[in-house]
Amino acid sequence: MYAVFKTGGKQYKAAPGEIVRVEKLDAEDGASVELDEVLMVADGDDIRVGAPTVDGGKVTAEVVRHGRGDKVRIIKFKRRKHHMKQMGHRQYYTEIKITGIEG
Secondary structure: OEEEEEEOOEEEEEOOOOEEEEEOOOOOOOOEEEEOOEEEEEEOOEEEEOOOOOOOOEEEEEEEEEEEOOOEEEEEEEOOOOEEEEEEEOOEEEEEEEEEEEO
16 A cells, blocks of 8 residues: 655655655654545555545654755856855655555
């Protein structure tokens, strides 16, 4: 059994017991989170696709930890103009463990 859900403007595929790294959520470590924007639920050959979401679909998860991703370097360079600009960015994330899928 697995589900495709949406959070933070991105879509994720997850099964019970998996640890998924999603965009930062406002929840404490160890807290339970319910994600109700479920786009698809599959259980063997039984596949339910929502339009746009599955009615009664819900993914429950437990927050494992918060963190920041690897640094992404941005370099802007213009040749022969004596111009170079460097920046970096580290995105915040939340790791969640999927505890249940309904739908």
